[in-house]
Every structure is written in structure tokens, then in C-alpha cells.
Amino acid sequence: MRKVLSLLVLFALFMVLGACGGATEPKEKVDEAEKDSVAKKHKIGILAPAVTHGWVAAVAYHAEARAKELADEIDYQVQTSTNAEEMTSQLDDLMTWGAESIVAFPQWEGMEVPIQTALDAGIEVVNFDIEIDAEGVYRVSGDNEDMGIQGANYIVDKIGKEGNVVVLEVPSSGSVSELRKKGFVETMEKIAPDMNLLTxxxxxxxxxxxxxxxxxxxxxxxxxxxxxxxxxxxxxxxxAISEAGRTDIQVVTGGGGMQEYFQMMPENEDIWIQSALYSPAMVKDAVDVAFKLLNDEEAEEVTVIPTTVVDRDNHEEFLDDKSPY
Structure with a gap:
């Protein structure tokens, strides 16, 4: 009888120890799952110009804001630069860091080769705003050419088909200025061929x-x-117009969607102040495209955000006191 009792006690101890030993297994599995979860976080790099004006500052702001919203699923780095050479160096740093996708706002000429190098290394690149000659790059931008088209239509609507129009181009901005000027000049040639354009x-x-x-x-x-x-x-x-006391200018267009500029629209009844809305917040769409590509989801190679014209008649619809721009 004692032998039987002894065996029963030993058996009970064995079961208890077995149960205790088994309790550690789920914890190990949880730890491994946590490690796997961390390891599966995709790495997205963001390259933006250093602040040259409010619109550019808002681009970096909105890009990082979207990256923070995705922080449970991605690791990210934001780098800002002052020229093409510095951005190229930062691109190399992001590649060394292990970036699988890069959202780039290459505002200067000379970024084609380094971006192509990243693409050839298997990194997904989503350009924001700027169109460059690189095979395999995705792009998210506003409709630069349509901004020019809308500007031409707006000016003709306000001053007629003849007059002197100053065209302020920005050659240093690459395709942005080229496309806006192209849309403006070609449209003006069609609808008001006698308009005198001064560039x-x-x-x-x-x-x-x-x-x-x-x-x-x-x-x-x-x-x-x-x-x-x-x-x-x-x-x-x-x-400049105000300081010179000039009263001949009837229209000044713009682009970007700046709150300060919106607020000026109803203040001057003698000049039609217009903006082709081109919000820096659309960079969030570029981050989303990068995220989709890393998750093997389909994404459009080129995403173009439509143009919206804002002036004194509708500016109140676009006022936003939370906007950083």
C-alpha cells in the first residue's frame, strides 16, 4: 500500500513539474512572435529640402506626421538637405540604414543618377512633386501643367484677350516651373494669341x-x-506693387495653398488674387504609396492631385487655422 501511495505521489509531482515546465513554452513563443513582429517592420526613408519657405516646411511636417501614424508598422527616418550633393549623401545613408522604400522630394537638378542607383539596388522610390528621368520611380504630385492652364484661363477671364502679362518662372525648380509655364503659355497661345507675355x-x-x-x-x-x-x-x-503705388495690375496668380495668402484675397478689391491650390499635405499620399509597395499592394505609378482655383469668391472654404502653411 505504501508503495502504491509513493508511486501516486511521484506521479502527481511529475505532472505538476510537467505542467510548470510547459508554462514557459507559450512565453517563449510570445517572445519569438514579438521579435518577428519587430523584424517585419518595414523601413521607409524620407528626403526633403531644408526649409526654404513655408510650403517646403509643411511638406516635411506632413510627411513625418503620416509616418508617425504608421509607426506601429514601419521604422522611418526623415532627412533634410540644402542641395543635391547633401541629399545624395543622405540617400546613401538611408540605403546603409536599410531603407526598403524612400520618399524623395528632389528639388534640385542632379538627383537622377543617385535615385536610379537606389532603384537599381531594389529600393522602391516615390518622388514627391518633382518629375525626373529615372526608370522605375513612382511619383505623387499636383497637376503642375494644369496649374498653368488654370492661370491662363483665369487671367483672360479677368482682363480679356489682350494685355501685358508678366510670367515669373523659377528655372531652379526643374519640372515644376517647366510644366506650369508650359500649361500657361500653350493655353494662352490658344485662347489669347495677342496677349503680350513678358518672362x-x-x-x-x-x-x-x-x-x-x-x-x-x-x-x-x-x-x-x-x-x-x-x-x-x-x-x-x-x-512691390503696393510700395510702388501701381494701380494698373488687375490680377496676380499664385500656387501652393498658403493660409496667409488666402487671407489677403478679400483685402484688396482692386486686384484679383488667385491661387491654384497645391497642398503640401499631398505628400502623405506619397508615404502611403511607399507603404503599399512594401506590402505588395498595387499602386499607381503616377498619382496626380487635381488643381483647385481659390480666390476671394471661395477662399473661406479653404481657411484652416491648424495648417502649418
């Missing part, structure tokens, strides 16, 4: 808009409208 180079800053347009006003006695491609530039243009 000058400037930059996407209010300081350059002020300085350059002050010189333009000095050399041109009669200007009916200004095709400016950017809200910041346009603010400088409007300041």
Missing part, C-alpha cells in the same frame, strides 16, 4: 518676389496681370 526668372520666396518684381515694375510702365507660380512669390509681388 522673368525669380524664386519661390517672398523676398525674391519683392526684389525681382520691384525691378520689373521699374522697367515696365504698363502691366495688366502677373502669372506667379507660388503663393510666397506672389506675396512679395503684391508688396
Amino acid at each position: 522673368y526668372a525669380t524664386k519661390f520666396t517672398r523676398e525674391d518676389g519683392l526684389k525681382d518684381f520691384a525691378d520689373i515694375l521699374t522697367s515696365n510702365d504698363k502691366i495688366d496681370a502677373v502669372f506667379s507660380m507660388d503663393d510666397e512669390t506672389s506675396i512679395g509681388v503684391l508688396q
Whole structure:
């Protein structure tokens, strides 16, 4: 009987120890699952220009905001640069870090080769805004050419089919300026072939808009409208007009969707102030395309965000006190 009891006790102990030993197995499995979960996080790099004006600052802001929203599923790095050489170096750093996809805003010429190198290495690249010659690159942008088309239609609607129109191009911005100018000039040739177009180079800053347009006003006695491609530039243009006391200019266009510029629209009844909405928030779509590609989901090779015209008649619909731009 004692032997039987002893055997029963030993058997019970064996079962208890077995149960205790088995309890560690699920924990190990959980730890392994957690490691796998971390390991499966995709790496997305974001390359943006350093702040040159508010629109560019808002691009980096919105890109990082979207990356933060995806932080449970991705690791990300945001790098900003002041020229093509620095962006190329940062691209190399992201490749070394192990980026599987890169969202790039290559605002300068000379980024074709480094981006092609990344693509050839198997990295998905989604360009924001800028169109460059690289095989396999995806792109998300506003409709730059349509911004020019809308600008031409707007000016003709306000001043008629004849007059002097200053075209402010920005050669340093690459395809952005090229496409906006193309849309404007080609449309103007169709709908108002007698319009006199005066082309000058400037930059996407209010300081350059002020300085350059002050010189333009000095050399041109009669200007009916200004095709400016950017809200910041346009603010400088409007300041130059005000300081010169000129009353001949009836229209100033813009582009970008700047809140300060929107608020100026109803303040000046003598000038139609227009903006072709080109929101920096659309960079979130570029981050989403990068994320889709890493998850083997389908994505459009080119995503174009439609143009919306804003002026004093509808500007209140676009006011947003939370906007960083």
C-alpha cells in the first residue's frame, strides 16, 4: 500500500513539474512572435529640402506626421538637405540604414543618377512633386501643367484677350516651373494669341518676389496681370506693387495653398488674387504609396492631385487655422 501511495505521489509531482515546465513554452513563443513582429517592420526613408519657405516646411511636417501614424508598422527616418550633393549623401545613408522604400522630394537638378542607383539596388522610390528621368520611380504630385492652364484661363477671364502679362518662372525648380509655364503659355497661345507675355526668372520666396518684381515694375510702365507660380512669390509681388503705388495690375496668380495668402484675397478689391491650390499635405499620399509597395499592394505609378482655383469668391472654404502653411 505504501508503495502504491509513493508511486501516486511521484506521479502527481511529475505532472505538476510537467505542467510548470510547459508554462514557459507559450512565453517563449510570445517572445519569438514579438521579435518577428519587430523584424517585419518595414523601413521607409524620407528626403526633403531644408526649409526654404513655408510650403517646403509643411511638406516635411506632413510627411513625418503620416509616418508617425504608421509607426506601429514601419521604422522611418526623415532627412533634410540644402542641395543635391547633401541629399545624395543622405540617400546613401538611408540605403546603409536599410531603407526598403524612400520618399524623395528632389528639388534640385542632379538627383537622377543617385535615385536610379537606389532603384537599381531594389529600393522602391516615390518622388514627391518633382518629375525626373529615372526608370522605375513612382511619383505623387499636383497637376503642375494644369496649374498653368488654370492661370491662363483665369487671367483672360479677368482682363480679356489682350494685355501685358508678366510670367515669373523659377528655372531652379526643374519640372515644376517647366510644366506650369508650359500649361500657361500653350493655353494662352490658344485662347489669347495677342496677349503680350513678358518672362522673368525669380524664386519661390517672398523676398525674391519683392526684389525681382520691384525691378520689373521699374522697367515696365504698363502691366495688366502677373502669372506667379507660388503663393510666397506672389506675396512679395503684391508688396512691390503696393510700395510702388501701381494701380494698373488687375490680377496676380499664385500656387501652393498658403493660409496667409488666402487671407489677403478679400483685402484688396482692386486686384484679383488667385491661387491654384497645391497642398503640401499631398505628400502623405506619397508615404502611403511607399507603404503599399512594401506590402505588395498595387499602386499607381503616377498619382496626380487635381488643381483647385481659390480666390476671394471661395477662399473661406479653404481657411484652416491648424495648417502649418
